Amino acid sequence: MLKGNELKQHKEKLERVNNIIRDIASKTPNITPIVPADQTLFEEFFTKEERHTYGNSWLYITQSAFGIGSEDLGYKYYDGKNLCALSIHPKIEQPDIIMLYWIRPMGEEILPIIIDLAEKIKQKYNVYSYVKKLFSDQYEFLLQHGFRSTTEFPWHSTTHSEDDTYPELIFDREKTKAAIFDSPKRSRLGRILREVRKLGRDNTIEITSVDFQKHAWEIVNHYFTKYSEFASKINISSPFDYYNMIFLDDSRNDNIEKKIMVVNDNPVGFYVLMHDDRMDTTNLYSCITLRQQYKYLTDYFFINMFDTGKTKYINIGGSEDEGIHIFKSKYQPIKEDIMYWATNYFS
Secondary structure (H helix, E strand, O other): OOOHHHHHHHHHHOHHHHHHHHHHHHHOOOEEEOOOOHHHHHHHHHHHOOOOOOOOOHHHHHOOOOOOOOOOOOEEEEOOOOEEEEEEEEOOOOOOOEEEEEEEEEOOOHHHHHHHHHHHHHHHHOOEEEEEEEOHHHHHHHHHOOOEEOOOOOOEOOEOOHHHOEOEEEEEHHHHHHHHHOOOOOOHHHHHHHHHHHHHHHOOEEEEOOOHHHHHHHHHHHHHHOHHHHOOOOOOOOHHHHHHHHHOOOOOOOOEEEEEEEEOOEEEEEEEEEEEOOOOEEEEEEEEEOOOOOOOHHHHHHHHHHHHOOOOEEEOOOEOOHHHHHHHHOOOOOEEEOOEEEEOOOO
16 A cells, blocks of 8 residues: 555645645636546446547546545536546646646537636636547647647657557457467467467466555556666656556446456566446556566466457557557557547647
């Protein structure tokens, strides 16, 4: 679990932005903190959505909000017909710039509302907005009404739209399964399959939910502590980006699967899946492995997911990094869904 001093330091780091959004909420109708009971509200809106996206889940809209709001779940705009999650953070490379995040807007009138409120908030608080997880028509609407692409004001200099820098990848599970297990031995997938099978033969591997929170938190902290030792890119994430995903109580939701990967009695990875029965799609929200210890452990998980999954489709989300996108793409997606971000920051 999170140590008390770590929690205190994280809260103190976000005190300034929490004060800002608390004041915004106190003076802006329909903006309130997200509370656990709001999960039902968001799921009602997701159910109305005709278009599938990785962003249609409680896991997605709360994952980056830890430390924001009274329940560490962020804020929301809700007027009875329109809904959008909100979070707020200092910009990573320019912490004097405060960015308000409008996350997964839903409702027929939500975009004009965001345009109006984002401008008022910018003028009054000098706080700028990102609107994230947009379909192309929503994105174009915002561009026609004064917003700009995040390529002009990127979330980070190395990745303009966080995990939406590269598209969501959707797989036909049976087609990918066939591509893996029928692949020629000398092909890329054939070589990976051999290495994964060797990993399974040479080690005792168990997938378990026992002590998930304890082990997942230890794994994600170890992963980011050791990140610079095995990765050649800049680390712009932190364990707190995974806190809500790990610790929120989903025990009553049979569609959420949280498991630890244990190799030779040593927890070395975890994953979080959500099964969307209505869309016949499984969404992968996290797969963190200590791959410096077992090189093909992530591939082991992916192949097991394609082999044993129950839904027709699997969406493994977008990527913030080209290398991750290439890694995922080798499993031969049938579709790439580009999702967009827009901003009202103008230099």
